[in-house]
Amino acid sequence: MINAMINYMLGVKREDKIWFEITDDQSDRTQAHSQTSIITVYGFYLQESPIDLTIIDTPGYGDTHGVDLDKQIAVSLDSLSKSAEDIHEIDAVCLVIKATQNRLSDRQQYIFDAVQSLFGKDIAENILLLFAHSTGAPPKNALTAVKEAKIKCAVNDKNQPVFFLFDNCQSEAADEEYEMIQEQSWNLSFRGMAQFFEFLDTIQPKSLKMTRDVLQNKKQLEAKIFNLKSRVELMELKQNELKQTQEALEQNKEHVKNNKNFEYEVKVPYKEKVDIDPTVASMAMCCTVCEENCHYPGCWWVSNLSWCSMMKDNHCTVCTNKCHYKEHVKHAKIFVTKTKSETKTYEDLKRKYYGKIRDSKSLVKKLTENLQELEKEKIKLVIEAFDCVETLQKIALRTDSLFILQHIDFLVERLKEINEPEKAQTLENIKKRAGKEKQGAIGYFTRFLKK
Incomplete structure (x- = not known):
């Protein structure tokens, strides 16, 4: 997807019979592994273009390295937003999903929950769905899966999710037997990319200030x-x-x-x-x-x-x-x-x-x-932890994230012990809102914690 974005900006056409790809600097394999394990920032600056493109990639979410590495992704994003790299606002958060998806797996549910829980409420209208492996037909089943998973994203004037279609197989060698199919895939992907960049011109970039507050409160709560x-x-x-x-x-x-x-x-x-x-x-x-x-x-x-x-x-x-x-x-x-x-x-x-x-x-x-x-000390600390949850409720995009849900039962029990039934009920309501559809993702998350 990143290679497709860059080739689109370079103005590469099918008849050029050329395709550019980003490669790791193999001179330092340890550094390359470290970068792809956390986050990688791609900066693209084309002299002839008035647009500079910066892509923050977060590979590795939900892989075998476990939850601790996923938390490091959040820490790295937080550090990046505070650095001198001038990444203090973002235009879009892109969630890549297969267009053929009928439902989100427990792992995908966990990943999208983890990504959304990084951001403040103000980012919702800048979250975009990029459907890969598309045939060009409306991805009805995939959209249903997105809605059932309660993924918050930008919506159009009909209150439907904003999405773009791609079939990124441009790097495959040309084959006369499948030339028509390959051309369709190329045209579909570049039409999707054109629509994607046109849409970016219509939305306002969002400051990462609220997102930094979310990340700070999450760390303090934990x-x-x-x-x-x-x-x-x-x-x-x-x-x-x-x-x-x-x-x-x-x-x-x-x-x-x-x-x-x-x-x-x-x-x-x-x-x-x-x-x-x-x-x-x-x-x-x-x-x-x-x-x-x-x-x-x-x-x-x-x-x-x-x-x-x-x-x-x-x-x-x-x-x-x-x-x-x-x-x-x-x-x-x-x-x-x-x-x-x-x-x-x-x-x-x-x-x-x-x-x-x-x-x-x-x-x-x-x-x-x-x-x-x-x-008394115990009461003070329990109330402080509850206040962190309440703050996250006010500013976080995902108010019923798995990060919060993993602590709910423990805090509810402690709030009841210190005779705070109303605060306990507030947390139980969060758990109730999360619904049964998150049980699989919670199970996946819990298995990671045990590892």
Whole structure:
């Protein structure tokens, strides 16, 4: 499709018996592989033409490399929009679909969902459908598949999707036996390309500002939920420790009453750093003070950590104490919560919470207060995660994207735990709107996550 665009701009005709194709620079195979694994930007500048053409290609979506690579595509697009390359607006987002398609596969549904979830709401009228392998007939089944998949795109005055037809087999050698068919394919593709470029003249390019906001909120939501899950796990383990301590006090109430020391055993949570495979997932940005994973997975920033998307005014927006970026490190390790059995004494307990005070009721009260503080932190983080979802609802093109849906059940459960039924219902409505047609794509997405 990209080669067809460039040959069209070069004015290549069938009688010229020539066809230009883009080739990789084979002098650096590693670089070529790296480029095609993430995104490739093609810049086309023809001296005789008043038009400059820039094409951003995102190959590899939904392939065997998994979701982490797909997230890197989003990060690369975000970085590109902030770079000095002057790609701060786009004229069109082109979705290439086979004209013979009867329905979108789970993989295609996942890919188109992932692409649409990158952009802000203002991009919808600039999304165009390019139907390949076309015979020139109206692609009725493919259009039905597009509608059933709820792909948002530009529409005409009859409120029907704007699409263009192609049969790009121009690079095949001329064959007298099939000359008529090859000529039809050529004419169909170049007519489609002419209509495509004519349509581009009628629409306004869109700034990538809202899209950058979407990408930023997605990254923050993912980091906060990952952090929230870790902190909830820690809280539950601490609650279990408290219960074991209370049981020990109850079992030894005569010793407590007489202020006699005694021993008891509890399972104590602790943090441990474990290695991650940097070839499978991006490295993690962790807070050394809070001992938390502030940006993982998806932290591709490798230089000054103050520029990480989780930082605001040089402080982290995720970790418990909102620590300065200098308290953070970037490496192939993450904090994992584990438990170990410890033998404690009643004297240890008193010293830890109340010094020489010997009132067991006050001791239990203090333990409870500590848990209440943890609960407040949990509530704050759950609300922050919900706010990220709500912001995405306002600005994202795809408000029921698989990215959001993967977190819905977890957040709904937590919102109910903190007595926020209305917020929980808001998220359940998002899931309801997504409908059954997304179940296959969700399954495909989940299988990727497991890999």
